[in-house]
Amino acid sequence: MITSELYHYKNDVYTLTVYAQKVPLKTAFRISRGAKIAADVLVITLSSEQHTGWAEAVPYKRYGESYQQAVEQIHDVVVRSSCLSDLGNAINRIDSGAAKNALDCALWDLQAKLSNSTVLNLLPPLQPELTQITSVITAQTLSINSPDEMAKAALNLMDAPLIKVKLDGDAVLQRMRAIHAASHIVSLLLTRMKLGHLNN
Numbered sequence: 001m002i003t004s005e006l007y008h009y010k011n012d013v014y015t016l017t018v019y020a021q022k023v024p025l026k027t028a029f030r031i032s033r034g035a036k037i038a039a040d041v042l043v044i045t046l047s048s049e050q051h052t053g054w055a056e057a058v059p060y061k062r063y064g065e066s067y068q069q070a071v072e073q074i075h076d077v078v079v080r081s082s083c084l085s086d087l088g089n090a091i092n093r094i095d096s097g098a099a100k101n102a103l104d105c106a107l108w109d110l111q112a113k114l115s116n117s118t119v120l121n122l123l124p125p126l127q128p129e130l131t132q133i134t135s136v137i138t139a140q141t142l143s144i145n146s147p148d149e150m151a152k153a154a155l156n157l158m159d160a161p162l163i164k165v166k167l168d169g170d171a172v173l174q175r176m177r178a179i180h181a182a183s184h185i186v187s188l189l190l191t192r193m194k195l196g197h198l199n200n
Helices: 067-078 084-093 098-114 145-154 171-182
Strands: 002-010 015-031 034-048 051-057 140-142 162-165 187-190
Touching: 002 067, 015 067, 034 067, 034 098, 051 098, 067 084, 067 098, 084 098, 084 140, 140 145, 162 171, 171 187
Parallel strands: 140 162, 162 187
Antiparallel strands: 002 015, 015 034, 034 051
C-alpha cells in the first residue's frame, strides 16, 4: 500500500489531513471498461483535543471525480470553518461525492470520540416505526474473466445470497452457464452492457 499526503490544514480548533492511498487488490477487478488492479482511496484524518476521526472514500473518474477535485472541495470547506460546528454546516452545503462523504464520516467519527460515545448514539432519535432493524440483501460482485475462472470465483461466493455478474459482449452464455453451474443456489444479477450485440 502506498500512502502520500495531499493536503494539510490546521487552526486553533482542529487539524485536517488528506492522504492518497493506493491499495493493491488481491486479484484484478475487470469490467467492460477495463481492469482495475488497485483502489485509489482518499483518506481524511480530522483531529481535535487529542482525538482523531478517520474516514475514506473513492473519487470515481466515471463521475468526474479526482484527488485534485476532492482536495479543492475540502480546502473550500475548511477555510470557511473555524470550529467543528462550522465545518459540519459547510460539509452539508457541498455537492455529493467522495470529498463530502469522507469529510462527513471523519467529522462524525471525531464527534463520537470527543463525546466518548458512538455515532449511533449521536444521531437524532428515530421515529418508532423506524427503530426496528431488518436485514437487507447485498450482492457480491464477480468480475469479468474466462468462464472457468468465473465459475471458480462464483464457487468461492457460495454463501452470498446474490451475485452481481460483470460481463462484456464475449462468451456471455458460456460464462453464465459456468457461473450458474457453480452457484446454482444463489440469485444472479447481471449488469447492463454498453454494447449493441453479444459475441457468443
